[in-house]
Amino acid sequence: MGKTTFRNGIQMYDGKDLSKNKEISTVVPKGEAVYPLAQHIGLPARPVVEVGDAVSVGQRLAEAAGVVSAHVISGVSGTVKAIEERLTVAGTMCETIVVENDGEFRTMEGLGEKREYTSLSKGEIRDYIKEAGIVGLGGVGFPTHVKLSPKNEDGIDYVIVNGAESEPYLTADECLMTEEPEKIVEGLKILLQLFENAKGVILIEDNKPQAVKCLSALVKNEPRITVKAVKSKYPQGAERQAIKTVTGRKMNSAMLPTDVGCVVHNVGTVYAVYMAVAESTPLIKRVVTVTGDAVANPRNVWAYMGMSYRELAEAAGGFTEEPELFVSGGPLTGTALTDLELPVTKTSSALLVMKKKEAAKRLVSPCIRCGRCMEVCPSGLTPHRLIKCAEQTDCEGFVRLDGMECCECGACSYVCPAGRMLAQEIRQTRRSILEERRRR
Ligand code: SF4
Ligand code: SF4
Incomplete structure (x- = not known):
């Protein structure tokens, strides 16, 4: 193992107490469900439904349109109401499938069926992951089946599960690790089936002691898996920093993790892999942190893709006073939201809502060369x-x-x-x- 940290970084107020240590609740989508076709890196998906079609939970709405692309799956049942350009969180227009949710949640046949994954071939595992429309849930949404198909498969000696979650206010991964540790470990075992020469390392910051405890207990008798608890320091969760911390290996921007023998997946992605491969469940929901000093009851929720940020805010009790700032994601890497009606997508990790006095702190002045x-x-x-x-x-x-x-x-x-x-x-x-x- 390499050194246990990377150079520089910061320690800061993390705001995590607002939303952690509360059970993850489920928000049932009520209004129309809105699915942008570009929720991932690569080519936007191509619609396979038409306006007027009836759809079920788990049904494919759009298919991967190239090697680097991902399917888009419905999380509700109902009728396709429109296929049109709509605004996304990134502030750009994107072709979008809109489903009128009938509230019945009729499911596709076979959804949720258990599968014995240890006898599956590598090709079958990758196919199930692709079918489920899984992309990296901790970052920019790189299609997971592509990330799991490197040219140098035998040269991969580390599968890193990134549970660092170092960005302030975010606690979705922490709660998932404490509520569903078994599924995360099983998900990692599925990934290790793809890389026979690799060991699995679950990376967690030491400000999440409960997650460290649960996962360490579970992997006690797993010879290929260890839990690595490290000092909390931002941005421990960034891919390059995670690799440096676990292996001591350095990467630059022209390299991929596979160039240094690693594949890195966020804990939410590994959970999604388990659900797809072992429980025949595609990526239709994810854990989202709804927090900030303006939120009445900050918490983590299971949010369905396609539902609005407004529905998430309502599930957290609304606001204590008129908010000033809405952010999709964390305060350091997130995107300011202009409209709460925008849809939750595969890469939505949080809704952060701040009061006026917090949001107004940033007064810009010339550089004072402090370094x-x-x-x-x-x-x-x-x-x-x-x-x-x-x-x-x-x-x-x-x-x-x-x-x-x-x-x-x-x-x-x-x-x-x-x-x-x-x-x-x-x-x-x-x-x-x-x-x-x-x-x-
Ligand atoms: S955003 Fe870029 S330049 Fe700024 S601290 Fe992070 S890595 Fe350095
Ligand atoms: S050197 Fe200038 S830009 Fe950098 S932190 Fe100081 S004031 Fe800001």
């Missing part, structure tokens, strides 16, 4: 210089300063006393350079 952004950057960058390049659209300078190595953790913005939106500007420039490279 704090450099001190915390886990990628060893100079964010105050990168933002200059970003402001001057100096892409060459940005690349020369290794801006492409940014893991978009948001730590620099968080610590900047001048309130500068460093991470946001750097992310935008980095993504436009990546887009330009892809276009070429």
